[in-house]
Amino acid sequence: xxxxxxxxxPARARPLDYATLAxxxxxxxxxxxxRETAARAAxxxxxxxxxLLQIKGLEARGAVTIGKVAERLQIxxxxxxxxxxxxxxxxxxxxxxREGDRRQVMVxxxxxxxxxxxxxxxxxxxxxxxEAPALLATLRRLLxxxxxxxx
Numbered sequence: 001x002x003x004x005x006x007x008x009x010p011a012r013a014r015p016l017d018y019a020t021l022a023x024x025x026x027x028x029x030x031x032x033x034x035r036e037t038a039a040r041a042a043x044x045x046x047x048x049x050x051x052l053l054q055i056k057g058l059e060a061r062g063a064v065t066i067g068k069v070a071e072r073l074q075i076x077x078x079x080x081x082x083x084x085x086x087x088x089x090x091x092x093x094x095x096x097x098r099e100g101d102r103r104q105v106m107v108x109x110x111x112x113x114x115x116x117x118x119x120x121x122x123x124x125x126x127x128x129x130x131e132a133p134a135l136l137a138t139l140r141r142l143l144x145x146x147x148x149x150x151x
Contacts, residue, residue: 017145024138031131038123044092044116047073051083052092052117055109063098063106081105092116 039049054072058064070080084107087093092113098104109117 017142020138020141020145024142027131027135027138031127031135034127035120035124039120042116042120044120045086047075047083048087048092049117049120051080051087052109052113053121055093055107056114056117059108063104064108065098066095066105066107069107087113 035049036046039046042049044052050073051069054069055064058068058072066080066084067077069084070077073080073083075083084093084095084105088095090112092110093107094110095105095107098106
């Protein structure tokens with residue numbers, strides 16, 4: 001088959017490792033489910049926790065805009081605005097218009113958001129330390145299979 005002026009051999013049909021792929025998705029879902037439960041137990045919705053985490057994680061890269069966090073959460077801009085509105089009401093984030101481009105709205109953590117995020121992030125890291133071996137073993141099986149080396 002010719003593609004972009006070069007000949008490309010069709011990929012050999014390999015059997016797919018559905019069992020390992022299903023296990024990987026299951027382990028990820030369990031991890032995310034536990035994080036969602038922990039966020040609710042700490043008094044925030046899971047999306048609010050992820051928003052706080054993305055704001056903190058993006059700080060070192062410069063101004064954090066609603067557009068940037070919308071991209072990171074893979075949600076629409078107006079949904080990010082609603083999340084920010086709720087976090088502003090709770091005193092966890094602040095927002096302000098960007099100097100020089102008033103169309104952009106920057107968001108930053110407030111002390112209450114920092115405290116909530118730190119507690120949840122520490123819990124997340126502890127859980128990852130416990131779950132990492134199983135997650136890595138499953139991921140390695142998937143990669144070996146994807147690279148044609150079987151189990």
